[in-house]
Amino acid sequence: MNMQAMMQQAQRLQKEILKKKENVEKKIFPGKYEWVEVSFNGKKEIQSIKINKEGDIAQDDKDMLEDMIMLAIKDAMQKIDEEFDKEMGQYGSLSGLM
Numbered sequence: 001m002n003m004q005a006m007m008q009q010a011q012r013l014q015k016e017i018l019k020k021k022e023n024v025e026k027k028i029f030p031g032k033y034e035w036v037e038v039s040f041n042g043k044k045e046i047q048s049i050k051i052n053k054e055g056d057i058a059q060d061d062k063d064m065l066e067d068m069i070m071l072a073i074k075d076a077m078q079k080i081d082e083e084f085d086k087e088m089g090q091y092g093s094l095s096g097l098m
Contacts, residue, residue: 013091017088017091020087020088021084021087021088023042023087024042024080024083024084024087024088025041025042025043026041026042027041027042027083028040028041028047029041029042029076029077029079029080029083030076030079031072031073031074031075031076031077031078031079032072032075033068033069033071033072033075034068034071035051035052035053035065035068036049036050036051036052036065036068036069036071036072037049037050037052037072038050038069038072038073038075038076039076040073040076040077040080042080042083042084044077044080046073049069051065
């Protein structure tokens with residue numbers, strides 16, 4: 001394979017990687033734990049937080065609710081990482097391009 005053909009193949013591969021990365025970044029990833037739901041886009045930017053509890057939340061539940069929010073965020077982040085790995089895993093050896 002000559003140098004020009006290798007360069008063209010590398011450029012096609014780079015475009016494919018960028019397109020897959022953009023696709024992941026556009027998706028919305030929900031995270032949920034108990035009373036709390038959060039959503040992030042694939043850039044790990046928070047899109048929403050929702051408390052799914054009817055009525056007032058007692059002061060005693062504040063610490064527990066904060067823990068639930070953290071766990072819901074962790075859940076959403078894990079889903080983003082899994083999607084990114086699924087889409088980009090085949091390019092693992094080219095991580096410098098991502």
